[in-house]
Amino acid sequence: MTVVALAGRQRSPAISLQRQYGLLGVLLIAPTILIFCAVIVYPLVSAIYLSLFSIYTPTLQGHWVGLGNFQEMFSSGNFWVALRTNVIWTAGTLALQVIFGVGVALLLDQNIVFRSLARSLILFPYFVSTVVAVLVWRWMFNDVYGVLNHFLLAAHIVDMPIDWLGRMPNAMISVILIGAWKYFPFVVIAVLARLQTIPPQLYEAARIDGAGAWSRFWDVTLPQLRDVLLVVVLLRTIWDFKEFDLIYLLTGGGPLVATETLPLVVYKQAFGFNAMGMASAYSIGMLLVLLVFMYLYLSRIGRGEARA
Amino acid sequence: MTRRAWVRAIPVNAAAWLIVLIVIFPLIWMILTSVKPQDELIRIPPTLLPQNVTFEHYQELLEDTPFLKYFWHSVVLSTSTTLLVLVVGVLGAYSLVRFSYRGREKLALLVLFTYLLPSAVLVLPLYLLMVKVGIANSIASLVIAYTTFALPYALWLLRSFMAGIPEDLESAALVDGASRLGAFIDVVLPQALPGIISTAVFTFIVAWNEYFYALVLVNTDAARPLTTGVFTMLVTSFNIEWSLLMAAAVMMSLPLIVIFVFLQGFLTRGFAASGVKG
Structure with missing residues (x-):
């Protein structure tokens, strides 16, 4: 920056050039700020405002109810039921994502044949559209022609076809498993990148000290992965918590409301029950829970930025 | 060995x-x-x-169903979103990296914050906004809605890519008498190009795959993208056309497969630059 300022001083007074640059900087960021105001700040404020009304979705007519929506939401217990479902889904799928993700990353870090092909293939579930993923899984889950039931029956693991999505706890388990399948590649990539930066001397030193494979993982690899895993867990918690597509398309929240997480309740309130005000109240309730994790993540990243 | x-x-x-x-x-x-x-x-x-x-299912899909129409909508939707987000994002990211003004650091964190916001919170006000402005049920309304997640993400990616470009070359161009914008176009853009392509690829994929906004904001065949289209087209309460659905699923993944084969490197690079490193 000093070079720039010096160069400027030869042509015009430095102060005006600095100001000119500042102005240009603001000008360049202006479209971003305008768009953010229109599609994020305004809707956010508006969501809080809407939650104070009772609004009939088809006509969009409504009247003021104050905190009535929130009162009903909390006292009916529906919010807590959905939150509980949401926590079960998030914790279940996240745990599998991390365990499976770290495991596969360790395997793909080994010297295997066609390693780069294996690494790109493993990414596919993550990038494929949720719609495509759900279609395929529902076809494999099919009770009559589904390939999964066929395998299990042929291997004599079960003697009746499994109803994967129509009953509990099967539906929740299926959703959690497919969520893990879809999103674990994110963990793989993040962990693989970190694994490649661990200095080999650490392993050498451990080996000289007589550490076996297991203790090398436990005492060398895992501590090195701690930071990246923390960030990954926070990010994935936020993303899994607000997941809509996967659950909605797989079970629609069913059977009954057994897999109905908060985003699905928001959608059902707004377009199933035509209660847009109530839907907004649910969305605000959900945001409040998420803010905790968003704060943790952002303060973590903010610290990283300050260090850099 | x-x-x-x-x-x-x-x-x-x-x-x-x-x-x-x-x-x-x-x-x-x-x-x-x-x-x-x-x-x-x-x-x-x-x-x-x-x-x-x-290949009869593919033939039936292309000839007897509105698949191609939805496919075209998805192409227009994803391309417009990508272009819009890139233009705004490149300028914004450059500003966040190279200029100093008050609130710049806070703005960068705010970008990340908006990236994490759940669409379930934003979707209802956006729906009302589109109705009010009179562009509900259009591809344009989806492009606008998609900026809510695509723009923050693109900004964050581009910002970390641009931060990696050394300032020396740019300074040299300025010393040689180039204007700030001239230096940006001649020096910064070419160096940022790999990062820009990465961002474009990512943005295109998320826009192509998006389902929730499409479900809420568009309720007409005149603007429906593929993600919601395949369901209205092939899934009724009486019958699910599995063979057609699988053919549709394969066709829907074509852009992704093309990206995987030809642009794999950009995909991995984008991953490294996203918010994972703490």
């Missing part, structure tokens, strides 16, 4: 490739199902490999 290394390598290789195959089995199954004739599809037990390969 020594003999001992070989003995060790075999189980590791087998385990790794077995897992890879299990993970991508659903996608292989999708392709296999889409080329099986109808009678083979409902055979018990199912055939693993198709005995007769047929």
